[in-house]
Amino acid sequence: MDGASVDGGFIELERVEKVFDVRRRTGFLKSERRRVRAVDSISFTVARGEMVGYIGPNGAGKSTTIKMLTGILTPSGGRLRVAGIDPSRERTRLARRIGVVFGQRTTLWWDLPLIDSYRLMHRMYRIPDLRYRQNLDRCVELLELRGLLDVPVRQLSLGQRMRGDIAAALLHDPEVLYLDEPTIGLDVISKAKVRDFLRELNAERGTTVLLTTHDLQDIEQLCSRVMVIDHGRLMYDGPLAGLHEVGDSERTLVVDLERELPPIEVPPARVVRVEGSRQWLAFPASESAAPLVARVAAEYPLVDLSVREPDIEAVIAKMYAGQAGQAERAVS
Amino acid sequence: MAEATADEAVAGPEPSYGRVREGLRAYRLIIAMWIRSTMAYRASFVMSTLANLVATALDFVAILLMFSQVDVLGGYRLPEVAFLYGLSATAFGLADLTIGSMDRLGRRVRDGTLDTLLVRPAPVLAQVAADRFALRRLGRVTQGACVLGYALAVLPIAWTPLKAAMIPLMLLSGGLIFCAVFVAGAAFQFVAQDASEVQNSFTYGGQTLLQYPPSVFAKDLVRGVTFVLPLAFVNWLPAVYVLGRPYPLGLPAWVAFTPPLVAAGCCALAGLAWRTGLRSYRSTGS
Numbered sequence: 271m272d273g274a275s276v277d278g279g280f281i282e283l284e285r286v287e288k289v290f291d292v293r294r295r296t297g298f299l300k301s302e303r304r305r306v307r308a309v310d311s312i313s314f315t316v317a318r319g320e321m322v323g324y325i326g327p328n329g330a331g332k333s334t335t336i337k338m339l340t341g342i343l344t345p346s347g348g349r350l351r352v353a354g355i356d357p358s359r360e361r362t363r364l365a366r367r368i369g370v371v372f373g374q375r376t377t378l379w380w381d382l383p384l385i386d387s388y389r390l391m392h393r394m395y396r397i398p399d400l401r402y403r404q405n406l407d408r409c410v411e412l413l414e415l416r417g418l419l420d421v422p423v424r425q426l427s428l429g430q431r432m433r434g435d436i437a438a439a440l441l442h443d444p445e446v447l448y449l450d451e452p453t454i455g456l457d458v459i460s461k462a463k464v465r466d467f468l469r470e471l472n473a474e475r476g477t478t479v480l481l482t483t484h485d486l487q488d489i490e491q492l493c494s495r496v497m498v499i500d501h502g503r504l505m506y507d508g509p510l511a512g513l514h515e516v517g518d519s520e521r522t523l524v525v526d527l528e529r530e531l532p533p534i535e536v537p538p539a540r541v542v543r544v545e546g547s548r549q550w551l552a553f554p555a556s557e558s559a560a561p562l563v564a565r566v567a568a569e570y571p572l573v574d575l576s577v578r579e580p581d582i583e584a585v586i587a588k589m590y591a592g593q594a595g596q597a598e599r600a601v602s
Numbered sequence: 603m604a605e606a607t608a609d610e611a612v613a614g615p616e617p618s619y620g621r622v623r624e625g626l627r628a629y630r631l632i633i634a635m636w637i638r639s640t641m642a643y644r645a646s647f648v649m650s651t652l653a654n655l656v657a658t659a660l661d662f663v664a665i666l667l668m669f670s671q672v673d674v675l676g677g678y679r680l681p682e683v684a685f686l687y688g689l690s691a692t693a694f695g696l697a698d699l700t701i702g703s704m705d706r707l708g709r710r711v712r713d714g715t716l717d718t719l720l721v722r723p724a725p726v727l728a729q730v731a732a733d734r735f736a737l738r739r740l741g742r743v744t745q746g747a748c749v750l751g752y753a754l755a756v757l758p759i760a761w762t763p764l765k766a767a768m769i770p771l772m773l774l775s776g777g778l779i780f781c782a783v784f785v786a787g788a789a790f791q792f793v794a795q796d797a798s799e800v801q802n803s804f805t806y807g808g809q810t811l812l813q814y815p816p817s818v819f820a821k822d823l824v825r826g827v828t829f830v831l832p833l834a835f836v837n838w839l840p841a842v843y844v845l846g847r848p849y850p851l852g853l854p855a856w857v858a859f860t861p862p863l864v865a866a867g868c869c870a871l872a873g874l875a876w877r878t879g880l881r882s883y884r885s886t887g888s
Contacts, residue, residue, distance in 0.1 A: 290886060291886070337717065340720070340721050341720065341721070342717050342720040342721065342884065343884055343885070344881075344884045344885050346885075358884065361720065362624075362722075362723045362724065362725070363723075365721055365722055365723035366723045368721070370718075370721045372717070372718060375714065375715055375717075375718055377718045379635055379639060380639070381639040381642045381643070382635065382638055382639055382642065386635065386638065390631060390632075390635055393631055394628060394631055394722060394723065394724060395723060422642070
C-alpha cells in the first residue's frame with residue numbers, strides 16, 4: 271500500500287479548474303471585471319516515482335497548477351489529491367510530505383550561513399536528528415555544498431544558491447518534489463549538476479518529481495513524460511518523443527554530394543536548402559530514414575550524410591501556433 | 603474515507619499539536635533567525651536601537667515642552683499625562699515589537715514571496731507575524747517603561763491591590779488590542795496590497811492620540827475610539843479609574859475593568875479577519 275488512492279495515482283487531478291476574477295481599472299473609480307480561466311478542466315495522474323516535465327508559455331497556467339498542488343491556491347472546481355491529501359484543506363499536513371523549490375525566490379536566509387537555514391528546516395519540520403544528519407550529508411556530497419555551509423547565503427553564486435535551495439527542500443524526505451524553473455539563470459556546469467542530482471534522487475529514492483521549465487534540455491535529459499499546457503488546457507501528455515508526431519514535425523537529412531548538383535528528388539522528402547555540394551532534405555518525423563537514405567545512396571553520388579532530429583522548441587512553438595489557429599477558426 | 607485510512611497506514615499517526623502551540627513554536631524559531639540575522643550587522647543594530655530610543659524619547663520631550671508653558675492639560679497634570687503616555691507607549695511598543703512588521707504583508711503578496719510561507723508546515727499567521735522581527739524596537743518599549751516608571755514614582759495615588767493589579771493588566775490588554783489592530787490591518791492587505799499607510803494611521807496614530815487625556819479631544823472622536831476602534835480601553839478608561847478622574851462620555855465605572863474582555867473580542871475579530879483575508883488570497887492568488 272502506498273499513500274495514493276486505489277487506482278494508483280500519487281498525484282491526481284480530475285477536471286481541476288481555477289477561475290480568477292481579474293479587475294482592470296478603466297477609470298478613476300470604475301473598473302471592469304473579467305473572468306479568466308487560468309486552469310481549464312485539467313485531468314492527469316502521476317504515479318509514485320515518476321519524473322514529469324510540465325511546460326507551457328508564460329501565463330499558460332503552469333504556476334497556477336503547481337500552486338494548487340501545493341495547497342497555496344484553492345481550486346475553483348474539480349478534484350485534486352496529492353498522496354491522498356486534499357492540498358487546500360490540509361495544507362500543513364501536506365507540507366510535511368512535499369518539497370517545493372521556487373527557482374526565482376530563494377527560501378534561504380540571506381544574511382546567515384547556509385547551515386542556519388538547514389537547522390531551521392530541521393526544527394520546523396521536526397526531522398529526527400539521525401535522518402536530518404543523513405539527508406544533509408547526502409545533499410552536501412551530491413550537490414557539492416561542502417565548504418559552502420558556513421558561507422552567508424548572500425555571498426553564494428546563483429548556481430550555489432539554487433543547489434542550496436534544492437537541499438533545503440529535501441531534508442525532510444519529501445515524497446514529491448515540485449521544482450519551478452530549477453535551472454533558470456544557471457550556467458552550463460551548474461545546470462548539469464542540478465540535473466545529475468535530480469536524476470539520482472529520482473532513481474535512488476523514488477522521489478516523484480514534477481518540474482516546470484523553459485529549458486527543454488531539462489525535459490530531454492530528465493523526464494520520460496512531458497505535459498504541455500496552454501491557455502489553461504492540457505494539450506499533450508505523453509513521452510517526449512511523441513511530441514514530434516503530434517506537432518507533425520519534420521526531421522532533416524543532410525547529404526554531402528561529390529559535386530554541386532540541382533536539388534535532388536526523393537519524395538516525400540523535399541530539399542529545403544542547398545549550399546555548394548551540401549543539401550538539406552526535410553521529411554516527416556514519423557517516417558523511417560532508412561529507405562530514404564538507401565534511395566539517395568543509389569541514385570546520387572553520396573559522400574556523407576547525417577540525420578537531424580527536429581528541434582523540440584520548434585515543435586512546441588508549432589503546436590501552440592496550431593492550437594491558436596484552431597481557436598481562431600472556431601470563433602469565426 | 604478509505605483514502606484517509608490508507609494514508610494513515612503509511613504516515614503513521616500524524617503528530618497532532620495544537621495550532622496555537624504550533625504557531626508559537628514557529629514564531630519562536632523564526633524570530634530567533636531574524637535576531638541572528640540582525641547580529642550579523644552588530645554595529646548597525648546598536649546604532650538603530652539607539653536611534654529608535656532617541657527618536658521615541660524626543661516624542662516625550664514634546665510633551666515636557668508643552669508643560670513648561672502650561673500647568674494643566676485638559677485637567678491633567680504632567681505626571682498624569684506621563685502615566686497615560688507610558689501606558690500607551692509601552693503597550694504599543696510591545697505589540698510593535700512582537701508583530702509590528704506585519705504591515706509588510708502587502709509587499710509579500712505583491713512579489714509572491716508569501717507563497718514560500720504557504721508551503722511550510724506552520725500557521726501562516728505565525729510566520730508573517732515573525733517576519734522581519736526587529737529587536738531594535740525594544741527602544742520604544744524601554745522609553746515607554748521609563749516614562750511609566752517616572753509617573754508611578756511621582757503620582758500621589760492611594761494604591762490598593764486592585765489598582766496595582768490594573769497596571770500589568772492594562773499593558774497586557776493594551777498590547778493585545780494593538781496586536782489585533784496590526785493583524786486586522788494585515789488581513790486587509792490581502793485585499794488592498796498598498797494599505798500599509800492606512801494601517802499605520804490606526805496604529806501609530808492611535809498610539810499618539812492615547813498619549814493625551816481624553817478630555818482634550820472632541821466627544822465624537824472619543825466615542826469613535828471607544829465604540830468603533832476600541833483603543834480607549836488600552837489606557838484611558840482603566841487609567842481614569844486608577845487616577846480617580848471623571849470618566850469620559852459619562853461611562854459607568856465598571857468599564858475600567860473590561861479591557862481584557864475587549865482585548866479578547868478584538869483578537870477574535872482580528873483572527874476572523876485574518877482567516878477571511880487568507881482565504882480570499884488562496885482563492886484569487888492576488
